Amino acid sequence: MKAKIYLETHGCQMNVADSTRATKRLSSEGFQFVQSYDDADIVILNTCSIRARAESKVFNRLGQINHNTIGKGKIYGVMGCVAQLEGEELFRRSTMLDFVCGTGAIDRLPSLVSRILSGEKKVLDTGQRLSNENWDLQPADHDTNHTAFVPIIEGCNKFCSYCIVPFSRGREISRPAVEIIKEVTNLRDSGFKEVQLIGQNVNSYKPKTNEGLEEFAGATPFIRLLKAVAATGTNRIKFTTSFPKDFHAGIVEAMNEYQNLCNWVHLPVQSGSDVILKAMRRGYKSADYLDKVAAIHNSHRNVALTTDIIVGFPGENEDDFTSTLDLLKQCNFHGVYIFKYSERPGTRAANMDDDVADEVKTERFQQVENLQREVQIKIYGSYIGTKQMVLVKGISARSEADVFGHSTCNKVINFKGGTDLVGRVVEVKVVAAKHNSLYGELAH
Numbered sequence: 001m002k003a004k005i006y007l008e009t010h011g012c013q014m015n016v017a018d019s020t021r022a023t024k025r026l027s028s029e030g031f032q033f034v035q036s037y038d039d040a041d042i043v044i045l046n047t048c049s050i051r052a053r054a055e056s057k058v059f060n061r062l063g064q065i066n067h068n069t070i071g072k073g074k075i076y077g078v079m080g081c082v083a084q085l086e087g088e089e090l091f092r093r094s095t096m097l098d099f100v101c102g103t104g105a106i107d108r109l110p111s112l113v114s115r116i117l118s119g120e121k122k123v124l125d126t127g128q129r130l131s132n133e134n135w136d137l138q139p140a141d142h143d144t145n146h147t148a149f150v151p152i153i154e155g156c157n158k159f160c161s162y163c164i165v166p167f168s169r170g171r172e173i174s175r176p177a178v179e180i181i182k183e184v185t186n187l188r189d190s191g192f193k194e195v196q197l198i199g200q201n202v203n204s205y206k207p208k209t210n211e212g213l214e215e216f217a218g219a220t221p222f223i224r225l226l227k228a229v230a231a232t233g234t235n236r237i238k239f240t241t242s243f244p245k246d247f248h249a250g251i252v253e254a255m256n257e258y259q260n261l262c263n264w265v266h267l268p269v270q271s272g273s274d275v276i277l278k279a280m281r282r283g284y285k286s287a288d289y290l291d292k293v294a295a296i297h298n299s300h301r302n303v304a305l306t307t308d309i310i311v312g313f314p315g316e317n318e319d320d321f322t323s324t325l326d327l328l329k330q331c332n333f334h335g336v337y338i339f340k341y342s343e344r345p346g347t348r349a350a351n352m353d354d355d356v357a358d359e360v361k362t363e364r365f366q367q368v369e370n371l372q373r374e375v376q377i378k379i380y381g382s383y384i385g386t387k388q389m390v391l392v393k394g395i396s397a398r399s400e401a402d403v404f405g406h407s408t409c410n411k412v413i414n415f416k417g418g419t420d421l422v423g424r425v426v427e428v429k430v431v432a433a434k435h436n437s438l439y440g441e442l443a444h
């Protein structure tokens, strides 16, 4: 019998998509997947390196697993961003490891594992994806039968000064449009209700040819792809992440035209200060960002806008931080992911003095959180009395009598219901709101 594998995924949707692909490749070689590392012969961690804390989590987790399984003859591997960045060094930092599989080597994972099983020691592949490797997944390869992440572009060419992703994921590679459209069509035919087109920067989507997009007009290939994917008639289509500088008003027009393009845009601003934005090398000023926000708010649809903020970037003074708070007050974000700046080795910002004290970062973090809570109380409250189409995702963590799901504007909505509803899109009337979730009743 083939070895059993336990795969644990950390990090962003790209890692989730990669784990799905890795699972498919390994299953088709006969490997079986198990839910706990105790039951596994091979333990794999898919890792994230976006902030120092994410990376140290990997080493803590490896230590913990090693401690609990030592002497049991298991095989250990690391894949994902930490694997790509650290490469060979990982074998020194964590002597328990048997193999390291970089972000471009997922399709070669079965052969890495076979080499270990046939006795080879310390196997490493941090090479690039080969052009003949295809990214296709079948509907049955996903964890659920209702929601799927569909990568459209991998890697990043932006080199924001703080960010490790261009190093861990390499340069941008776009998937052929025909392949994406075929995958979405297959998902639709299998009853999937939602696809989320993913990429570090979806606006940079630039396939080698326009094949598949001929019938769809648009100022950028991404707009044309959005329309082509919408035209498949899939119930709900979301996309993330949008890079502000390249966010084209044509995206809003496409959303106005196709109702199945969901009314949610994630547009990370990072800071409201032009000095800091420049040091971050984001390529836009706060006024440019506000113009994009105005274009989104001008839509006749109620588009939910969310963002990311980094507090305590090198050199960020009180004035800079106040500009961030001001921008937040102007934008009415439906959600903000807040991060304390974390120095990443090898990035440009790592050469700057990380001069904002940790207590100040914490204080600014809390100020953003408090301000945003106030904003969200109002926004979430404004949904009371409305009806929302909810894709039911599972039983609520809080109460077994409730299920939870997501609205098209990407809000969590809880309501009374049973597991029979999971995977279905139902209409829910919102009756109560917290600052981060809604509560409703099934509408009849």
Ligand code: SAH
Binding pocket: 050, 051, 162, 163, 164, 165, 199, 200, 201, 241, 242, 243, 268, 270, 308, 309, 310, 339, 340, 341, 342, 343, 344
């Ligand atoms: N590609 C996306 C985001 C990728 S990373 C974009 O450009 O918007 C997700 C978020 O992590 C970023 O938006 C940023 O807010 C945060 N982040 C990235 N690097 C970071 C660092 N070194 N320290 C703190 N936060 C960071």
Ligand code: SF4
Binding pocket: 156, 157, 158, 159, 160, 163, 164, 165, 166, 200, 201, 243
């Ligand atoms: Fe990182 Fe900037 Fe690329 Fe986003 S756009 S992944 S923040 S380098």
Ligand code: F3S
Binding pocket: 010, 011, 012, 013, 014, 015, 047, 048, 049, 050, 080, 081, 164, 165, 168, 169
């Ligand atoms: Fe983390 Fe890599 Fe994603 S660093 S955020 S898993 S691209």
